[in-house]
Amino acid sequence: MTKKIEDMLTETQLNVPSVDMKKRILDQAQAAWTESSVEQQLERCRLLEAPDSLKAPVLSHATGAWQRPRPILKTLRRWACATAAVLAFAVLGGIYDTYQSHAEGGSPVATSEPVPDEEAAAIASLVDLDDYPFPLRGTLGSEKRPTDQDNVLRASSYYLADNY
Amino acid sequence: MRADNPLALERIYDVFGSQLYGYQISLLCCKADAEDCFQNLFIRIAEKRRLLIGKEQLKAYLMTMARNEALEFIRRRKKTTPTLVDQEAVLTTDETDHFLPVEELSSALAALPLEQREVISLKIYQELTFAEIGQRLGISPNTAASRYRYGLKKMKELMQEVIS
Numbered sequence: 442m443t444k445k446i447e448d449m450l451t452e453t454q455l456n457v458p459s460v461d462m463k464k465r466i467l468d469q470a471q472a473a474w475t476e477s478s479v480e481q482q483l484e485r486c487r488l489l490e491a492p493d494s495l496k497a498p499v500l501s502h503a504t505g506a507w508q509r510p511r512p513i514l515k516t517l518r519r520w521a522c523a524t525a526a527v528l529a530f531a532v533l534g535g536i537y538d539t540y541q542s543h544a545e546g547g548s549p550v551a552t553s554e555p556v557p558d559e560e561a562a563a564i565a566s567l568v569d570l571d572d573y574p575f576p577l578r579g580t581l582g583s584e585k586r587p588t589d590q591d592n593v594l595r596a597s598s599y600y601l602a603d604n605y
Numbered sequence: 606m607r608a609d610n611p612l613a614l615e616r617i618y619d620v621f622g623s624q625l626y627g628y629q630i631s632l633l634c635c636k637a638d639a640e641d642c643f644q645n646l647f648i649r650i651a652e653k654r655r656l657l658i659g660k661e662q663l664k665a666y667l668m669t670m671a672r673n674e675a676l677e678f679i680r681r682r683k684k685t686t687p688t689l690v691d692q693e694a695v696l697t698t699d700e701t702d703h704f705l706p707v708e709e710l711s712s713a714l715a716a717l718p719l720e721q722r723e724v725i726s727l728k729i730y731q732e733l734t735f736a737e738i739g740q741r742l743g744i745s746p747n748t749a750a751s752r753y754r755y756g757l758k759k760m761k762e763l764m765q766e767v768i769s
Contacts, residue, residue: 479760482705482716485695489629495640500618503647504611507654528684529670 606659614651621664624731625671630695631726632675634715638664642678646671665741668731672723679719713763721756724749 491499606611614764625646630639649670650657664735694711712720728749729735735746735753742749 479710479713479757479764482710483696483725484625486698486707486710486729488726489630489636489639489695489697490623491626491640491643495643496618496622497648500614502644503651506648507611507614508653520753549669561619584669 606654609654613654614647617646617650617667620657621667621696624664625667627730628668628671628726629675631730632672632719632723633678634693634722636693636695638678638682639675642675642734644672645678649674669741709764710760712767713760716763717756717759721752721759724752725756725760729754737763 615636626639629642629646630636633642633726634641650667650730653670657663657666694708695709695717696711698705700706705723717725723742724738727738728740735749738744738749739746744752
């Protein structure tokens, strides 16, 4: 049986490369040969070097840049200017608001946010406003007469304090 | 550099100048552009000098700066000049070596895509390994090797076209 297999292998000539394979191998080898020849030629060349005349202007410009202030300082200076401008604007705005408020006879203190109607109605339904005395004029630091919503809020706070 | 002395620029120029210029000219394939770009590079080095202090791999850092400057230059060049810039010879050799087709090699190298040209330049003229090239360009060593091989193959074809 072993003998037969050896004969068969010999007959099929597996050890001999086919014509196609030979051509392919030779083509690849030839390509590699030529590429290596390009590689060798490149290796024998060298890249152009910087001309001597370039050294003086390059170093002159670079030294100029070296002596200029650092870009980070420029950036910081720009940020500082921008921040100062914003702060100045805010301060001036605040002074103007205070002045305008005093001119109108009011207080710069912001009034409370308006309570939505439904919510005011719900609170008012819980509170009997007649149970609580409301000398509210001026109690918010304002000469303005309190609104109904102010009264409702004040009443509800008394109511909650009494009951809870 | 630590003493903030501009003479450090001259030292950098003397030690790394030719390699930086060679790398940029191999990317740009234009002597005039390479000279402008080289000048910009040294201005950038002067501006960023504090980042260079204590760098262990100063050469690698400078090469990356040179690459970024050249790529930025190429981007700007594409925006400003829609036509192709005339490619110039970027290779040279000893005058005694008459057997090298320097012009053909230069033209073939300049005609390669930027990625392949860059790998060939780094491999042959900066003598980096594929692993180092891959690390520097952010690609795998296999990709670097493929670009190198395809680049040489294409150069061979281009040179054969010129010769025939």
